[in-house]
Amino acid sequence: MTSVAEIKADAENSRRWGWWYVAELRLREMRGYVSYVVTSSFGNPLMYLLALGVGLAHLIPAGIDGVPFLVFVAPALLMSTILSIGAEEGMYPVLGGFKWHKIFFAIHATPITPGQIVGGFLVHLTIRFTFTAGVFFGFLVAFGAVPLATGWLMIPIAILGAFAILTPLASYSAGIDDDRGQFALIQRFVVMPMFLFSGTFFPLSQVPDWLEWVGWVSPLWHATQLGRTVSYGLNEPLWLTVTHGGVLAAYAIIGAYLMHRAFVKRLTR
Amino acid sequence: MSFSSRLRNVAMTIGFFAVEHPSLLDYVFVSEPVIRAKNIVKKYDEFVAVDGISFEVQRGESFGLLGPNGAGKSTTMKMIAAVSTRTSGSLEVLGMDPNTDGPAIRSQLGVVPQEDNLDQELRVRENLLTYGRFFGMSRAEVATRADELLEFAQLTDRANSKVEPLSGGMKRRLTIARSLMNDPQMLLLDEPTTGLDPQARHILWDRLFRLKERGTTLVLTTHYMDEAEQLSDRIVVVDKGAIMAEGSPAQLIRQYSSREVLEVRYGSDKNASVAKKIADIGERQEILPDRILIYSDNGERDLAEITKRGHHPTTSLVRRSSLEDVFLRLTGRSLVE
Helix, strand or coil, rough: CCHHHHHHHHHHHHHHCCHHHHHHHHHHHHHHHHHHHHHHHHHHHHHHHHHHHHHHHHHHHCCCCCCCCHHHHHHHHHHHHHHHHHHHHHHHHHHHHCCCHHHHHHHHCCCCCHHHHHHHHHHHHHHHHHHHHHHHHHHHHCCCCCHHHCCHHHHHHHHHHHHHHHHHHHHHCCCCCCCCHHHHHHHHHHHHHHHHCCCCCCCHHHHHHHHHHHHHHCHHHHHHHHCCCCCCCCCCHHHHHHHHHHHHHHHHHHCCCCCCHHHHHHHHC | CCCCHHHHHHHHHHHHHHHHHHHHHHHHHHHHCCCEEEEEEEEECCEEEEEEEEEECCCCCCCCCCCCCCCCCHHHHHCCCCCCCCCCEEECCCCCCCCHHHHHHHHCEEEECCCCCCCCCCHHHHHHHHHCCCCCHHHHHHHHHHHHHHCCCHHHHHHCCCCCCHHHHHHCCCCCCCHHCCCCCCCEEEECCCCHCCCCCCCCHHHHHHHHHCEEEEEECCHHHHHHHHCCCCEEEECEEEEEECCCCCHHHHHHHEEEEEECCCCCCHHHHHHHCCCCCCCCCECCCEEEEEECCCHHHHHHHHHHHHCCEEEEEEEECHHHHHHHHHHHHCHHH
């Protein structure tokens, strides 16, 4: 018969990599929709760059911020793509894990803790975001929209931005029992305005004063401005650049804390 | 033989066992309850789901929580499974407290939840492979174990199927196979055959009976009396979050019911009036909307007496008492309502 101390020691050893086992499961699940991930990773940047870089850029020959329009908009395209995936992943996949296929409950019946489930979830998404952002970045370089040397920093910035939007949404999604249209409302009245009024396709200064606050609270604006800094050297005071990073980190860290708390509550009630 | 020499013989016998069968001796002398619950309570705000229940489960035992839907069985199971924090009372599972040692307890358990929560994105075998990894098993270990368990669950030929098209019985067997990946000390089954057709239920019972024969501790909840009788060595009858009775199926029937039950039907509008006229027949009666139950040692004799008095029932049946009758006696209600 195994003693209590032995059981505890074994469990401790076996679950040390628990977060990775969760990520491993989600990577394996992803094989079912890998064609979608790959197609959209390659298709999205191609469509955006053709429409905006080749199409819209011709209408703005003077460019913006002293750089060609394509160079100005490129970081925003990358950020908006990755952040929109982040917003999606923070809604239905989280609620579904609790309500429809209940996979989070299945995992929690093992030595894996709620914190490791959250960790594995985020690790898997880091891998997915890195892949999609990497492919997007490759297209931007190929189109001459960003420099390779410093531009690659947009990839970690995009991942941080995605977590800044994903984790608060996931903490909300983990707490609701039914989808009564909340996600559609969030998509229309939170995510969409954020994409329209965050200095994505034009500088935030062009937005009416009374709407500028949308950009200030939007992770997308902060991520995009950081992206422009590392891409073409956006002329901004240092304190503002630091603020962009700080706001994104604050969203992501506080969001992850709330997400963990919501998972614990849902899984142990 | 003097007392001291008897004592010496006993000591020598123990010594022999200690050398020859150390694990058996361990089991006989060190074994203690694998679950020890004392006055456990679970409240959700004002609602009391479990209201101070106490019980013990011994290693190797097959223990059933029998009660209707909403009795608090699943909540009790969640507390044992270390996934739901109890509000008060003391609970020990394998010598540990689920509120503080959840991961360690869960590492030793197999859990079959009431609703299947298989991963629909994965194939049948993949469900076992990924689940085994959560217990820290290596890739080689999970592969071997998964193949053994697919064989046990009679799903080898479906190893590479998607989960969704499997029948209800197959999904349940896969869930049981998944719960055995870590070779658990104890298997928790929450309503294991609810929603399955009779054939699928019998296949499942057969698999569970094999586990029981191997010495796996089984703890199950059910609202099916036949399931409780088939699989449980000992049962607690639960209603409204509290324990109503405890014992083996035979003990409970002996204690709370008669040997036989005579069921007579006169039509829903006549049952009550006829019941008054035959109230002296049998040890006790239960008047249900659709039939009268007469508890008796000799149902055929009582049926003859009723007929003799001119109360010819539309239909009649003499059967042995069951746990359904025990539950009716204890709560005044049927198990499946």
